[in-house]
Amino acid sequence: MGDESDDVLRVLMVRYQAGEADAFDALYAALGPSLRRYLLALARDAQRADDLLQDTFLQLHRSRRTYNPGRPVRPWAFAVARHVWLMDRRTRRRKAPPHLNLDAAPDLPVPPEAEGLARGDALRRALAQLPPDRVEALLLHHVWGFKFDEIGKMLGIRAGAARVRASRAMAALRGLLQ
Amino acid sequence: MKTPDDLRARITADLRPVRPLLTPWQRALLIAPAAALAWAAAPGVLGLRGDLDTVGPWLAWGGSILQLGVALALIAAALREAVPAGAWPRSTTRALLAAGVLCTVAFALATSAASPPEPGAHQDTLRAWWGCWEGAVLAGAPLVLLLIVLIARGLPMRPGLAGGLAGLGAGAAVDGGWRLYCNYSSPIHVVSSHGGAVLALAVAGAIAGVTVGRLRQIFRQEDR
Numbered sequence: 001m002g003d004e005s006d007d008v009l010r011v012l013m014v015r016y017q018a019g020e021a022d023a024f025d026a027l028y029a030a031l032g033p034s035l036r037r038y039l040l041a042l043a044r045d046a047q048r049a050d051d052l053l054q055d056t057f058l059q060l061h062r063s064r065r066t067y068n069p070g071r072p073v074r075p076w077a078f079a080v081a082r083h084v085w086l087m088d089r090r091t092r093r094r095k096a097p098p099h100l101n102l103d104a105a106p107d108l109p110v111p112p113e114a115e116g117l118a119r120g121d122a123l124r125r126a127l128a129q130l131p132p133d134r135v136e137a138l139l140l141h142h143v144w145g146f147k148f149d150e151i152g153k154m155l156g157i158r159a160g161a162a163r164v165r166a167s168r169a170m171a172a173l174r175g176l177l178q
Numbered sequence: 179m180k181t182p183d184d185l186r187a188r189i190t191a192d193l194r195p196v197r198p199l200l201t202p203w204q205r206a207l208l209i210a211p212a213a214a215l216a217w218a219a220a221p222g223v224l225g226l227r228g229d230l231d232t233v234g235p236w237l238a239w240g241g242s243i244l245q246l247g248v249a250l251a252l253i254a255a256a257l258r259e260a261v262p263a264g265a266w267p268r269s270t271t272r273a274l275l276a277a278g279v280l281c282t283v284a285f286a287l288a289t290s291a292a293s294p295p296e297p298g299a300h301q302d303t304l305r306a307w308w309g310c311w312e313g314a315v316l317a318g319a320p321l322v323l324l325l326i327v328l329i330a331r332g333l334p335m336r337p338g339l340a341g342g343l344a345g346l347g348a349g350a351a352v353d354g355g356w357r358l359y360c361n362y363s364s365p366i367h368v369v370s371s372h373g374g375a376v377l378a379l380a381v382a383g384a385i386a387g388v389t390v391g392r393l394r395q396i397f398r399q400e401d402r
Contacts, residue, residue, distance in 0.1 A: 017195065017196050017197075017198055018195050019193055019194050019195035019196075021186075021189070021190050021193055024181065024186070024189050024193070025180075025181050025186070028179060028180075028181040028185075029179050029180070029181075032179040033179050054182065054185055055398070057185060057189070058185070058188065058189075058398075059333070059398070061189050061192065061193075062333075063262065063332070063333040064196055065196040065197065065198055065199050065331070066198075066199055066260070066261050066262060066332045066333050067198060068198055068199070068201060068261070068264075069198060070201075071263075075263040076262050076263045078263070079262035079263035079335065080262045080333065082335070083262060083333060083335050086335075087394075087395050087398065090395070091395065091399065150263070152267055153263045153264065153265065154262075154263045156265045156266075156267065156268055156271075156335060156336065157267050157268055158267040158268075158269060161267070
């Protein structure tokens with residue numbers, strides 16, 4: 001995953017809440033890459049994912065008091081990223097309908113469990129054809145290693161429902177690749 | 179991954195120590211005295227209903243306190259909604275919303291059965307209906323306002339739902355006390371007037387929550 005352990009992130013978050021700028025840099029370095037990939041999986045556009053990443057860290061900053069040091073950092077940070085994406089999507093829907101170019105498949109993260117199904121490009125194109133909210137639970141679990149109860153809290157659903165979503169997305173992916 | 183310079187400059191300019199929010203349950207417990215105040219408003223200021231003995235202590239006081247408990251659970255759910263990755267599942271939230279509504283209706287029917295209204299009683303007028311509705315809304319409004327401020331201090335993923343839960347929680351707290359005061363137990367009066375006040379507070383909370391979400395979105399766009 002490339003992320004630091006949550007204990008390290010918790011210490012950084014507590015230092016950040018105490019007002020240490022260096023802790024923010026360390027959090028950016030630790031969380032930035034995985035948050036960018038998550039936002040890319042949701043937004044399906046590299047430029048938008050970069051913009052949303054900046055917005056996410058601004059929102060993390062504004063909402064830093066909502067982080068409870070007794071809880072893991074990553075589900076909280078991913079939930080804030082999701083919130084930023086949802087707000088952005090809502091604004092864009094009002095302005096213009098979203099356009100998805102399937103020929104230029106974005107560099108979506110690929111679940112290790114799906115790697116045997118097809119070559120990288122075909123797999124990414126198939127992932128890009130699935131709606132973001134369908135593929136989200138699959139990626140959160142298989143790529144970033146979140147437990148289903150953590151995913152449930154991030155998405156506002158039960159752990160069982162998160163498991164079902166991930167499993168249906170995997171089945172849909174298999175269906176597209178056969 | 180290095181922090182972009184412009185982002186770092188903006189963060190550094192605004193960086194100051196913050197105290198983490200208490201957990202939603204701790205915040206709900208801190209709000210409990212305010213909820214209890216809303217609950218006690220009608221019986222404390224206007225007095226207790228005359229047929230309290232007929233209704234019986236379990237149904238009157240027990241039901242009322244149970245309703246206050248449901249109100250606190252709704253308030254805790256609203257505060258949880260305001261914390262990223264802290265919300266309860268939709269099914270739990272729906273069950274709580276249903277419990278809030280069902281409490282009002284079920285206690286109205288049970289009270290009506292225990293102490294049937296006298297036919298043609300003077301309360302069966304639009305004035306009595308309006309008095310109960312207006313009084314309950316006024317008693318619950320400060321609590322809704324307080325809860326919306328607390329929700330706005332967090333980051334609700336579903337601000338309309340967070341506000342609606344807060345409004346319903348405030349409404350349930352007020353209604354729990356209101357039934358100790360209003361001695362007219364006609365189901366039509368209780369469901370439409372008392373229940374209408376609970377509904378009005380829930381809708382007001384939801385609208386306030388959505389407004390908070392929209393304002394946050396506007397400020398975020400301007401801040402880019």
